[in-house]
Amino acid sequence: MWFFNSPEIVFGEGALDYLDELVGRRAFIVTDPVLHRLGFTEIVAEHLRRAGIELAVFAEVEPEPSLETVRRGAGVLRAFAPDWIIGLGGGSAMDAAKAMWVLYERPDIDPASINPLERLGLGVKARLITIPTTSGTGSEATWATVLTDTEAGRKLGLGSRESLATLAIVDPAFTAKLPPRLTAETGIDVLSHAIEGYTTTWHNDFSDGLCLKAMQLVFAYLPRAVADGNDMEAREKMANAATIAGIGFGNAMTALAHALAHPFGAVFHQPHGRCSGLFLPYTVEYTVRSDNSRYSDIAYALHLPAADEMTAATAVAGTIRDLMRRVGLPISAAEMGISAADTEAAMERLCDLAEMDYSIVLATRIPSHNELAELFRYVQAGRPVDF
């Protein structure tokens, strides 16, 4: 027995117009200060006003949002008492909105203790709309919430199946102004979601097709979106890919690349997409040496050599590195400016945090402590994994 969850999705050019007919009384927009300053909040606000909805804005979500920010935002949210909450932004704003929604409905809960076992009873006071402004996290379509415990210096992967948005509005217009670097980093994150969603031990028949489709879209359209931000067909396809991958991995979870990327990003202060992309080809090479890897399917879907698992994994890892090169992303930690000495100095913490990451147990091959250290060394040096 398992579940498949997805919000209702409105997508394509003009999708935001759907808000013009939203039925409700008050909406609370959760976003970050940069997007607010760029006028993105106002674009959404204009649509809500047409629907006769009163609104308030919390534009204080920082990158990698903290538990403190979520608690503070939930306080403002409670005072305004909306019947719609809108997460507008990248993963940080949407994740913060999910957590604030939980605290609004359930003030008795600590945000660090949101978990998939407890019945929350959400949706009594408000419902959630997610509007992504990047094509990456897929958070608009997942129930996962990543918050940062600043005191402990670690990211917390939280979530309840109930904290899935009621509605996701995927309008490519917001991504048109994304600079190439951010387009590349968020786009490669989509690929990491799709490949890991397909290869995790929680993969299932309902999510598999979504993951494969998202991979195809990324390989076809990410280079175009990076090369020409005004290529709106590429922007729309990448926006769709992000959400499709979000539904895919949201129902199958992620695996080893994320288990390594989370601590690496936290320790070396690197953005999530850059890290998940960095680790992806190495973890493909590592996990193929398990009994139940699935890289032949992926290679076949991408028109790569797929005669056997090893051939397929080698081709998949190679084509990921090629894509990363094409879109200007580093394919080793050294290329990010992280030296072997930096890596060794942080090694125990990196390995400990990776072993605490929920994604690690969903990999088809789970590294030992020593193998984790080796993987970090290989990624630092840019050496394809051969063990």
Added chain:
Amino acid sequence: MAYLFPSAEWVEQLKIEINRSEAYANSGKTWEGDFCFIVKPGGALKEPFKMYLDLWHGQCRDAFVMTGAETKKPEFTISGTIETYRQIFNKKLDPIQALMTRKLELQGNMMKIMKSVKATLDLVNCCGLIDMKYPDQT
């Protein structure tokens, strides 16, 4: 020798497997907490079967069958049917998915367990190392 699950001999063997596991010694090195695993009645099992496990810094300090006379109050209680445990030991069912679908019931702080997912998996792997049989196989 195949150990009957659940039984006192099985619990003793589990303690041995945990304490010889390098993987658990490492992944569970910061874990402090004890468990009561309950096997719900069903089939040949007429009464709930309760097993106590005290896990501390990558080692199992104590493991025994609970009879009701103990004063221990374990931090975590996990209960499920024999079939659910069997599927988990045979890797047919993921323990976290078992919790999410309520095939396993947990009393205790889920977040503490989620912070030690690798240790949880290594513990399940220790169970899987035991040559075991079930009441329907006796």
